[in-house]
Amino acid sequence: MGGDDRPKKLDRRDVLKGLSTLPALGLFGYAWEKQRRYQRARVAEAAAAAPAPADLQVINVALLGAGAQGQVLTDSMLRISGLRFRAVCDIWTEYNQKRVVNSLKRFKHEPNAYEDYREMLDKEKELDAVIIATPDFWHSQHAVDCLEAGKHVYCEKEMSNTLEGARKMVLAQRETGKLLQIGHQRRSNPRYRHCYDKLLNEAHLLGRIVTVYGQWNRGVTPDLGAPDRYAIPPSRLAQYGFRDMHQFRNWRWYKGKGGGPIVDLGSHQIDIYSWFLGANPSHVMASGGNLYYDPKTHEWYDTVMAVYDYDTPLGPAKAYYSTQTTNGSQGYFENFMGDQGTLLISESEINYAGQLYRDPNAPAWDEWVQKGYVTAPQEQETKPKSDSGAIADVRESVAPDQHTVPVTLRDPYHQPHLQNFFDTIRGKATLNCPAAEAYQTAVAVLRVNEAIEARAPLAFKPEDFKC
Amino acid sequence: MDDMTLTRPAMIAITIMRVVVGWHFLYEGIAKLTSASWSAAGFMRASRGPFAALFHGIANQPQLLDTANLVTSYGLTIIGVLLIVGLLTRLAAFGGLSLVLLFYICNPPFVGYFYSIPSEGSYLIVNKNLVEACALTVILLTRSGLFAGVDRIVRGLVFRRVAPARIGAA
């Protein structure tokens, strides 16, 4: 350039340096466009998605028992893809059966309606599985007949109201080789599974579980009734083993039909006791009574308190269980108390959804917090120092930190267990509560009513739990 | 402050920081502009700090709220672009600093306050808004636009007649 000693206005270095960061803007635009395209593609894909992937094997299902529990199970099953409802069978044709058939039709299923389950098994040619939600005293015959007809069976708990009935179910499953899952749905609940697989069996967070406490408290409720206009004719009631409409609606309270609250409610939780402790009980003693309701319509005990002894792999343990139907204080939960920690859990996603407490003398849980097995602790308030100047007030232990189980169930409570059943049919899983295992719970639970009668501790022999 | 007193690697690092902060601002701004339903109302209504009453007041007045939304969304976008390319760097840094400090005082992480907006991380007085405010301060005071940004070109074009001794005078 010319012999100018004024500084150059702009040389190439300046321009290069000046524009050096401009490409970042270009990069931004590119990244932005990619993200928009991705989002649009996702939305379009969702809009065009078929309801079930083409390779999902469709399972033909029948519902046997369309009462309250049958409806709960149906609600869950309607959210599981790849199921086709072929039939609904219930003796209350005027009411429950019709309502469930109609609700299935709203979901574009076309089930046939039956009153007699044998007719259903005869006529339904394309049936893979039957879901049984009839009263306990019918479970055995229904399950055995369905298994022998070549169907897989999901049967509500309790397996049966008698041990003999339960045994027949296990034998029928063994002979036919079909699947039989019993409806202890906590066995598939992700929170319970997390506790069992990771917290107890991998991390051994509680140390040695020495005592367990569980309860199910429910407030006073009137007996179940039925709309007058849908009353079932007495002849049909008698045909299926019911004395009258009241017994049909309240079978749980009658001897020979159900087992009362300890079986209705307790069987869920006592199943968890054995599962988590890794052992079957060796003794049970129990006290119960009909303290409140009319014994003519409530033949079973409305209040039961039971104590089980266990010989667990880590040592002896005792478990207390109580159920009552006159007061709902604290609802339902199980509390597993070990020498190194405590697990307070229930099926509910809001109350007692899984709280863990580490004993202050136990080794730190940092490793498990890091791995995401438990949440980081929320510190409880420390107790103020005592005024007397003593170094420590030994009467109350320092409150332990509270951790929670970092698993949430977003689906209805029974869905995971039903999903497990259907996944097993498709060969993609194994049953979380097969009949032989559920039989052990049935033994433990049905013995309680006997123990109350006997007014003495009853012993279990290991052979009792085998079939 | 003379940008010659900082070493070249230092200035490169600060430039990278400037571009990164600018990118963050630009993305935040564009996301708000292109979202159908974004409004600063939620953030302001959740204010629990010493100026909570002010922010609640703004959130509840439709006209003030509209202004706040415009200022935030366009402000973030424009400041982001300016910072990335290094144009009007000091102005942009100052504007960004003001915005971020406003966000900070709206929801300061002081001990004893807790917020309904779930936040990631754990903060005690210092949160990412404050850190970003500090970054913008550094950008403001070190004229990285003159080092590697369009400002350098502008300076070349505009200040060509000024004697060298005066260039870089604080």
Add this chain to the structure above:
Amino acid sequence: MTKNDMGNDGGVGLGHPSDLRGVLCFSHEAMATVYEVYTAQTDRQYAAQAAQACFDLVDRLERDLSRFLPNSDVTRINHLDAGGSTCVASSTLECLVIARHMFDLTDGAFDVSLGTGLPSLRLDTDGSIVHATANGVRLDLGGIGKGYAVDAMAEMLEDWDLPASLVHGGFSSVLALDPPPGREGWPLTLSDPRDGSRILERLTVRQIALAASGVRKRDHIMDPRTGCPVRDRRAAWVALGRPPGIAAAAVADALTTACMLLGWNQIERLCQNSPGAEAWVLQDEGLRHLGAIEQEIHHGW
């Protein structure tokens, strides 16, 4: 004295206890309010069983509709990202369809998503699936859920042959079926939510759904279109006739919320489009009555 307390949002009461001799009452807490069944029935045990069946139904609906339960349909919907979908109970979907219809009818004044994007949800009635096409939709079916539950309870009572009944949820959603024998209708009162003893209107109703929306001291109802609280209206009530097959209480619930926000002409138009609908809006200046019978503005007495 009227029952205006627990859970009562909008100042509806049931007339004098002396008017209700021979009427049985059963209560149940659910959805953060108290549901009650009033029925003129001599067989107490049968009535109690019918009421319990109604309450079990409400509990089941709450399990699906409550946004406070981690595994309810609504919570799952609230956790959907753009492109996600979830299968819901048919009752949930029905509720959403009604909510969407009312959203359109009231030009967005009634919005169960409170401005977070209800129209972006695609409702697939065939498979009972909700598809989300945008992020951040947050549903609150609290109000319309109560109305829907009340409608379901009324149907159940009719199934049980208890047509002379009245059901309500927190008195903010009331459905009066046939009146007790010998009476023209169920005696209801509308009163100022800030002062329960000040009765503004007495109604005698049969086969009517009545919903109330109101503001207690220091509470706000937010306008979902602007995000601002409503200031000039203190309460609104909507009464709807109950043709069969229509979820009258749910619709009345939606309309009453809309009445807190819409202009007078729009409310008039809404009342005309829903046959037999009447609306009352309480402002500081007094009570204004729109709909079936146009009257002068009442001042409180």
